[in-house]
Structures are given as C-alpha cells and as structure tokens.
Amino acid sequence: MQPRFATFTHQGETHYGAITDQGVVELSSRFPQWPTLREVIEAQGLSQLAEATAKHKANILQSEITYRIPIPMPEKLICVGVNFPDRNEEYKDGQSALSNPSLFIRFPRSFVGHDVPLTRPPESPQLDYEGEIVIVIGKGGRRIPEATALDHIAALSLCNEGTIRDWVRHAKFNVTQGKNFDGTGSIGPWLVPYADESQIADIRLTTRVNGELRQDDRTSRMIFSFRKIINYISTFTTLVSGDMIVTGTPTGAGARFDPPIWLKPGDVMEVEAEGIGILRNGVVDETR
Secondary structure (H helix, E strand, O other), rough: OOOOOEEEEOOOEEEEEEOOOOOEOHHHHHOOOOOHHHHHHHHOOOOHHHHHHHHOOOOOOHHHHEEOOOOOOOOOOOEEOOOHHHHHHHHOOOOOOOOOOOEOOHHHHHOOOOOOOOEEOOOOOOOOOOEEEEEEEEEEOOOOOHHHHHEEEEEEEEEEEEEEHHHHOOOOOOOOOOOEEEEEEEEEEEEEEEOOOHHOOOEEEEEOOEEEEEEEEEEEOOOHHHHHHHHHHHOOOOEEOHHHEEEOOOOHHHHHHOOOOOOOOOEEEEEOOOOOOOEEEEEEOOOO
C-alpha cells in the first residue's frame, strides 16, 4: 500500500501523520523542523515520512482523529472548470471546448476535511457536489514546460468542490462567490505521494450520493491534461510548494438533473479515485 499522509486534530492539537491499516502513525513530533505537510513537501521530505512510518507502530486510533485539509494554508488553491468533454456539452452554448482552461480561486476556509460535514448556508439551498482530483505542487516554478510539468507534482488528493449554484450566477463574469462559502467543500482524506505518469494517466473518478452513482469518468478523457494545467497556470503565476490545483469534475452534478437535486442535511457523498482513496462527507445546515 502506498503511504497516505494526513493532517488531523487529536485531543485539541493539530498534527500530521500516516494513515495505516493499523491506525495513525503520528509523525509531526518526530520532524519538528517541518511544522505542517507544506514544509514537508517544500523540503522534499515525503520519502522521509514514509521511512519513519515503516519504523514506527500506529499510536492513535483513526476513530480518535478529526481530518483537516492536508495542506492547512496553501499559498494558492486554483480550480479548473469544465475539464471533461460531457461537462462542456452541459452548457449547451454551442461552443466547442476552448484552447485554454477556465480557472478560479478558492480560499482554504471554504474547505473541510474528510468525514467532516459540508455546511449548507442559510442564504441558499442550492448546495451541489463536484468530485475532483487534486494535484499538489512539490517543486515550484514559473513558465514550466509541459514536457517537464509532471516533475513538479509532489502528491495527489481528492476534492468535493461544493458549490452554491445560484451564487455563481450573481454577476456576469465570475463564480467566486458561489465557490467560497465557508465549509462548503472538502479536500482529503490524505496525500498520496506522486510516483510517475502511469499513476495519473487513466484514473477512474466517481462520486456517489447516498450510495447512488452520480459522476463517473476517467482522467484520460480530460480536455486539459495535468501537464497542460501546470504549464498554463505557471505562465501567469509562480507555483510554489504546497499549492493545490483542483483539476475539474465530470458531468453528473446535482444542477444537471431536471429538476435539480440539491444536497440536504443527512446526505452522504463519496468521491473516489483509483489509487487515491475515498473522500466522504455529510451535510449539515449552518447555525448562526
């Protein structure tokens, strides 16, 4: 089994460690030079964490932790929109896929960790799901060539890129509002270290709601490859260690049903990808 590194809270303190079949191997206290997984990645230290995991037994039960997003405060959280062929057709605007990806920014506070409920805000009932794969930048860079772009990936994770649908249509040119309500999305459960291109070339990505399969596609069908995404984004901004790129969702979100099916308290979503794992979240109403 590949190493799986998570950020979590245990007994009121935040740590990082390895998730194993036997439980959690707490690692942050063994590497005080790296306060979070962001610093681990910056120092190219994931292999050292893997070595430490092999040497130590699990010392915390999984049932005793609360998952957080794996990189607590990434400098950038950049999301790619409309990155699967059927997703482009959903817009019914007669346009073929464009030659460059659509992008938007999310704030870390808009995400929770694995097994933590998403929050439906009182301003709108239109909370929707979007299952996606996340790439975490290891080696930073600017104007990164497509040929070497994959060398800049440190790890993979999953995202439920929860969206307040009516709020993405409040203005003419942006979706920022509907994508950034506190706690409406999730990232996790953990980071899986990136090895080589075969690991990401044809991943099956699915989303289930209350056990019903809603989204199902493969990364080999993405309009913009991982290479293209890294190349394009790094053209206008310097990517740094720990930046997280959410790479796009397949067709099948709740907004595309007739009538739309919005998430409600009690629903359970599972985003799953081969070789990465399952990201699970419920839904609760925000209390004010």
